Amino acid sequence: MSTQATVTGSNGPTELKLSKRDFESDQEVRWCPGCGDYSILAQVQRTLPKLNNPKENYVFVSGIGCSSRFPYYMDTYGFHTIHGRAPAIATGVKITNPELSVWVATGDGDALSIGGNHFIHLLRKNLDINLILFNNRIYGLTKGQYSPTSEVGKVTKSTPFGSIDHPFNPVSMAVGAGATFIARAMDRDPAHLQTVIQKAHDHKGTSFVEVFQNCNIFNDGAWAKYTDKQSKPDNVVYLEHGKPLVFGPNREKGIRLDGFKPVVVSLTNGTYSEDDLLIHDEAQPNSTYAYIMSHMMDDPELPVPVGVFRSVEKVCYEDALMGQVEAAKKRFGKPDLQALLESGDTWEVK
Amino acid sequence: MSKPVESLPEVTIRFAGDSGDGMQLVGGELANTSALSGNDIGVFPDYPAEIRAPMGTLPGVSGYQLHFSSFDIHTPGEQYDALIAMNPAALKMNIENLKANGILIANSDAFKDRNLQLAHYDENPLENGSLDKYQLFSVNMTELTSKALEELSLSSKVVDRCKNFFALGMVFWLYNRTMDHAVGLIKAKFSKRPELVDANLLALKGGYSYCEMTEQFATSYEVKPAKLPPGKYRNLTGNTAVALGAIAAGQKSGLPLFLGSYPITPASDILHELSKYKHFDVRTFQAEDEIAAMCSTIGAAYSGALAFTTTSGPGVALKGEAIGLAITTELPMVVCNVQRGGPSTGLPTKTEQADLMQAFYGRNGEAPMPIIAASRPSDCFETIYEAFRLAIKYMTPVMFLSDGYIANGAEPWMVPKVDNLAEIPVAFAKDPESYAPFLRDEKTLARPWAVPGTPGLEHRIGGLEKQADTGNVSSDPRNHEYMTRMRAEKVANIANELPATKIDGADSGDVLVVGWGSTAGAIETAVEHQQARGKSVSRIHIRYLNPLPNDLGKILGNFKHVLVPEMNSGQFVNLLRAKYLVPAIAFGKVQGLPFYSSELEAKIDEILESK
Numbered sequence: 001m002s003t004q005a006t007v008t009g010s011n012g013p014t015e016l017k018l019s020k021r022d023f024e025s026d027q028e029v030r031w032c033p034g035c036g037d038y039s040i041l042a043q044v045q046r047t048l049p050k051l052n053n054p055k056e057n058y059v060f061v062s063g064i065g066c067s068s069r070f071p072y073y074m075d076t077y078g079f080h081t082i083h084g085r086a087p088a089i090a091t092g093v094k095i096t097n098p099e100l101s102v103w104v105a106t107g108d109g110d111a112l113s114i115g116g117n118h119f120i121h122l123l124r125k126n127l128d129i130n131l132i133l134f135n136n137r138i139y140g141l142t143k144g145q146y147s148p149t150s151e152v153g154k155v156t157k158s159t160p161f162g163s164i165d166h167p168f169n170p171v172s173m174a175v176g177a178g179a180t181f182i183a184r185a186m187d188r189d190p191a192h193l194q195t196v197i198q199k200a201h202d203h204k205g206t207s208f209v210e211v212f213q214n215c216n217i218f219n220d221g222a223w224a225k226y227t228d229k230q231s232k233p234d235n236v237v238y239l240e241h242g243k244p245l246v247f248g249p250n251r252e253k254g255i256r257l258d259g260f261k262p263v264v265v266s267l268t269n270g271t272y273s274e275d276d277l278l279i280h281d282e283a284q285p286n287s288t289y290a291y292i293m294s295h296m297m298d299d300p301e302l303p304v305p306v307g308v309f310r311s312v313e314k315v316c317y318e319d320a321l322m323g324q325v326e327a328a329k330k331r332f333g334k335p336d337l338q339a340l341l342e343s344g345d346t347w348e349v350k
Numbered sequence: 351m352s353k354p355v356e357s358l359p360e361v362t363i364r365f366a367g368d369s370g371d372g373m374q375l376v377g378g379e380l381a382n383t384s385a386l387s388g389n390d391i392g393v394f395p396d397y398p399a400e401i402r403a404p405m406g407t408l409p410g411v412s413g414y415q416l417h418f419s420s421f422d423i424h425t426p427g428e429q430y431d432a433l434i435a436m437n438p439a440a441l442k443m444n445i446e447n448l449k450a451n452g453i454l455i456a457n458s459d460a461f462k463d464r465n466l467q468l469a470h471y472d473e474n475p476l477e478n479g480s481l482d483k484y485q486l487f488s489v490n491m492t493e494l495t496s497k498a499l500e501e502l503s504l505s506s507k508v509v510d511r512c513k514n515f516f517a518l519g520m521v522f523w524l525y526n527r528t529m530d531h532a533v534g535l536i537k538a539k540f541s542k543r544p545e546l547v548d549a550n551l552l553a554l555k556g557g558y559s560y561c562e563m564t565e566q567f568a569t570s571y572e573v574k575p576a577k578l579p580p581g582k583y584r585n586l587t588g589n590t591a592v593a594l595g596a597i598a599a600g601q602k603s604g605l606p607l608f609l610g611s612y613p614i615t616p617a618s619d620i621l622h623e624l625s626k627y628k629h630f631d632v633r634t635f636q637a638e639d640e641i642a643a644m645c646s647t648i649g650a651a652y653s654g655a656l657a658f659t660t661t662s663g664p665g666v667a668l669k670g671e672a673i674g675l676a677i678t679t680e681l682p683m684v685v686c687n688v689q690r691g692g693p694s695t696g697l698p699t700k701t702e703q704a705d706l707m708q709a710f711y712g713r714n715g716e717a718p719m720p721i722i723a724a725s726r727p728s729d730c731f732e733t734i735y736e737a738f739r740l741a742i743k744y745m746t747p748v749m750f751l752s753d754g755y756i757a758n759g760a761e762p763w764m765v766p767k768v769d770n771l772a773e774i775p776v777a778f779a780k781d782p783e784s785y786a787p788f789l790r791d792e793k794t795l796a797r798p799w800a801v802p803g804t805p806g807l808e809h810r811i812g813g814l815e816k817q818a819d820t821g822n823v824s825s826d827p828r829n830h831e832y833m834t835r836m837r838a839e840k841v842a843n844i845a846n847e848l849p850a851t852k853i854d855g856a857d858s859g860d861v862l863v864v865g866w867g868s869t870a871g872a873i874e875t876a877v878e879h880q881q882a883r884g885k886s887v888s889r890i891h892i893r894y895l896n897p898l899p900n901d902l903g904k905i906l907g908n909f910k911h912v913l914v915p916e917m918n919s920g921q922f923v924n925l926l927r928a929k930y931l932v933p934a935i936a937f938g939k940v941q942g943l944p945f946y947s948s949e950l951e952a953k954i955d956e957i958l959e960s961k
Binding site: 058081082097121322338350 | 606608631635648650651764766802804805807
C-alpha cells in the first residue's frame with residue numbers, strides 16, 4: 001500500500017539512529033517487581049534499534065495474560081487483543097501489509113492452552129511473524145492456576161492434590177507443527193536472549209522463541225535449575241550451529257547421540273574429545289533432529305538446550321499469497337469493475 | 351405436424367431427484383435459459399445437508415424450484431405447475447405441492463421394488479391410479495437415455511448419470527426453450543472429458559426429440575418475456591451478489607479487500623467466489639477456525655484493509671468475543687451472517703431468520719453494532735456495499751444478514767453502473783500533531799484510522815476499556831460509562847442519515863406488514879394481492895435494523911394493525927413492541943422454509959376479519 005513506509009531489511013548498517021528509549025512507551029510498567037517479563041521487555045527494546053526497521057513498521061500483538069500487556073510498554077504500534085488469538089490477528093496484519101515487522105507476545109496459557117489452535121496454524125502457514133512465548137509454567141494474571149506447561153504433580157490453587165495433566169513441551173510442539181525457526185532463551189541471560197531475538201527477527205518465516213520466564217509471585221524458581229549461577233553450567237547446553245554440544249562448569253561434558261537418544265559423555269576421561277560429539281545443525285531439512293533435541297528437556301539426566309534448535313527456509317504464506325495476487329494481475333490485466341459486474345451471461349432489456 | 355403451443359403468464363416447476371442426480375445443475379440451467387429468454391425468475395434450491403445421502407431415500411431428495419414469468423415476480427412460487435420426479439422418494443417428498451391437473455413427469459425406470467420400499471410405497475403409485483388428478487407422464491427415462499447414448503458404448507453408470515439432461519431436454523420441449531445455452535454449458539462443464547460432452551448432448555437432445563415424437567405429449571407451453579425496466583441484466587444468486595458487492599466496495603474505497611473465512615454452509619460460496627478475483631486485490635484467507643477468521647479480519651482492519659468475514663449462525667457464535675473486540679477498538683469491517691436453521695448445527699442447508707437477537711446482543715457487555723439485512727438475491731449487492739460504506743464512515747464493525755433462501759436463490763439483476771455507486775471515502779490519519787487514538791469526529795463520532803507503518807502515529811489499542819481521546823487503558827468508572835455511551839451513540843447516530851422509509855401502499859390504513867430480510871418477496875406478493883382486492887394493506891421493508899429508521903415509529907402509529915412476519919418465533923416484532931410500544935402482531939414460521947405468500951394473505955385476511 002502506498003500509505004506505508006517501505007524501508008525494511010536488517011543486518012545492514014543502521015541509519016535510523018534509534019535507541020532503546022525510542023521503544024519505551026509513556027505507560028508505567030505494571031508487572032510485579034522482580035518479574036522476568038521486565039528482562040524480556042528490556043532485551044526486545046535493546047534489540048529493535050539494531051534491526052534497521054523504521055519504528056513505525058513494528059507491530060506488537062498480544063493476547064491475554066501478564067505477558068500480553070507487553071505492547072502497552074512498547075512505543076510502537078500495538079494491539080492487546082483477546083485470549084489466545086494474537087497469532088490470528090497478527091496474520092491479518094501481516095497479510096494486509098507484508099512490509100511490517102510483526103511480533104506476537106504470548107504466554108504458556110495464551111499460546112498453548114486457549115490459543116493452541118492458532119499457535120500451531122501460524123507455525124504451519126509460516127507467515128513472517130516473530131512469536132515470543134513467555135513460559136513461566138503458571139497462570140499469573142488469574143492468580144496461580146497450573147498451566148499446560150506445568151509439571152505433573154504441581155500443587156496450585158486449582159490442583160490442591162497436584163496436577164494430573166501431562167505438560168506440553170513447547171519446542172516439540174513447534175517442531176511438530178512444522179515451524180521453520182525454533183529457539184529457546186532465558187530471562188536471566190540477557191545477552192543470549194538479545195542474540196536469539198535478533199536471529200528470530202532475521203529469519204524469514206514464523207520464528208518461535210520460548211523464553212524461560214520466572215513468575216516470582218506464583219511460581220518462583222520454576223527455572224532456577226537452569227538460570228542460577230551455581231546449577232546452570234551443569235544443566236544448560238548452548239546450541240551453536242556447526243559446533244559440538246559442550247557444557248559443564250569447565251566445558252568438561254558433551255552430548256553424543258546413541259541412536260535417537262542423546263547421552264552425556266565426559267571429555268576428561270580420555271574416551272571422547274569434542275570431535276566425537278554431536279555437532280549442532282539447525283539447518284537440517286528433516287525435523288527429526290530438532291525433535292530429538294527438543295526432548296532433552298524431558299530427560300532429567302540431560303542438560304536443557306538453549307539457542308536455535310531449527311532454522312530452515314520455506315515459502316512464507318504472505319509471499320505466496322501476494323505472488324498469486326501479482327500473477328493474477330499480470331494475467332488478467334487492470335481490474336475492470338464494470339466488466340466484472342457485467343460478466344457471465346447477460347441480456348439487454350430495451 | 352407441429353403440436354399446439356399454449357401461452358402461459360407464469361410457470362412454477364420443480365425438479366426432484368436423488369442428491370446425486372444432478373437436479374441442481376439442470377434446474378439452474380433452466381433458470382439461466384429462462385432469464386436469457388427475458389423472463390423474470392425466482393429460484394429455490396432445496397437440498398439435504400448430506401452430500402450423498404443413501405440413494406433412493408426420502409432424506410436424500412434434492413429439489414430445485416424455478417418460477418418464471420412474463421411479469422415482475424418476487425418469489426420462487428408455491429404450488430408447482432410441473433414436477434419432474436426422478437424416483438419414488440422425490441415423488442413422495444414433493445407431490446403434495448403439485449397443483450391439481452399439474453404436469454407430473456416421472457422416471458418410471460426408477461419406480462422399482464427397492465426404490466418403492468425406500469420411499470415407503472406399498473405399491474407403485476404410477477400404476478395404482480393414486481395420481482389420477484395430475485397429468486401423469488410416466489417415462490422410462492433411464493432406458494431412453496441409454497438408447498440415445500447407444501453409439502457411444504459408455505458404461506451403464508456413466509449413461510445413468512446423463513438422465514438429468516434427458517429430463518431437461520423434455521422440459522425444454524415442454525416450455526419451448528432454446529437449447530443453445532445448455533449446449534454451451536455442457537461443452538464448458540465437461541470440457542476435460544469429451545465423451546461426457548457427447549453423452550450429455552445426446553441425452554439433452556434425446557429428451558427433446560422424445561417429446562416431439564411421442565404422442566404422449568400433445569401440447570407444449572410458452573412464457574413470453576417479462577417487461578422489466580430497460581438495462582443490462584444478468585442472473586445471480588445472493589452469495590454471488592455479496593462477493594461482487596464486496597469487490598465493488600474494495601475498488602471504490604481503493605483498499606485491498608481482505609476476506610478471513612472458515613467454510614460453512616450456506617456461506618462458503620462467497621469465499622469460493624472471492625478467491626477467484628485476486629487481480630482485484632482480493633486477499634482471501636481460509637482460517638483454521640471461525641475465531642481465527644474473525645481475528646484475522648480484525649488484524650486486517652487494523653492494518654488498513656477493507657476487512658470482511660463471512661459465516662453462518664454457528665460461526666457468529668464462535669466469533670462473538672472477537673466481534674466485541676472489534677466494537678471496542680472501533681475498527682471498520684463487515685461480518686456477514688448467511689443465516690440457516692438453528693440452534694446449534696440445526697438445519698445447515700435450510701433457511702431461517704433466527705439470528706437477529708444474536709446480531710443485536712450476541713456478545714458480552716454492551717456492544718452495539720449496526721445491523722443491515724438484504725431482502726432479495728440481487729439486493730445483497732447493494733446491501734453489502736452499504737455495509738462497507740457505513741463501516742468505514744463510522745469506524746465500526748457492521749453485521750450484514752442474509753439467509754440460505756436468498757443466498758442460494760437467484761433472480762435477474764439489472765447491472766448497476768459503477769459510476770453510480772456511492773463513494774466510499776477513506777481518510778487515514780497522518781498528522782502526529784492532531785492525532786489521538788480515540789479523539790472522535792464531531793459529526794460521526796468515528797475515531798481516526800491510523801494504520802501501522804504511518805510515521806509518528808505509533809499507538810496502542812486493545813480490549814481493555816480505554817480512556818476517552820487518548821485511548822490509554824482506564825478503569826475510571828465515569829470514563830467507562832462515557833465510553834459505553836459514546837459507542838452506543840455513534841451507532842444510533844447513523845439513523846440520521848438513513849433515507850425515508852418507503853411505504854408500499856397508503857401511509858395509513860388497516861394493516862401494515864413490516865418485514866425484514868428475505869421475506870420481502872412473499873410479503874410483496876401477498877400485499878399486492880390484498881391491494882388488488884381493494885384491501886387497506888400496506889407494507890414496509892426494513893433494511894436498517896440497527897439503528898432503525900427515525901420515521902419508523904410514526905409510520906407504525908398510522909395503522910390499526912401491524913403484522914410482522916419473520917422466519918423465527920418473533921424476534922423483530924419484540925424489538926418493535928419494546929421500542930415503539932405498539933401491539934404488533936407476530937407471525938413466525940420456523941420450518942426451514944420461506945414463507946408462501948398465500949400463508950401471509952391468509953394471515954392478513956384473519957386480521958382484517960378480526961376488527
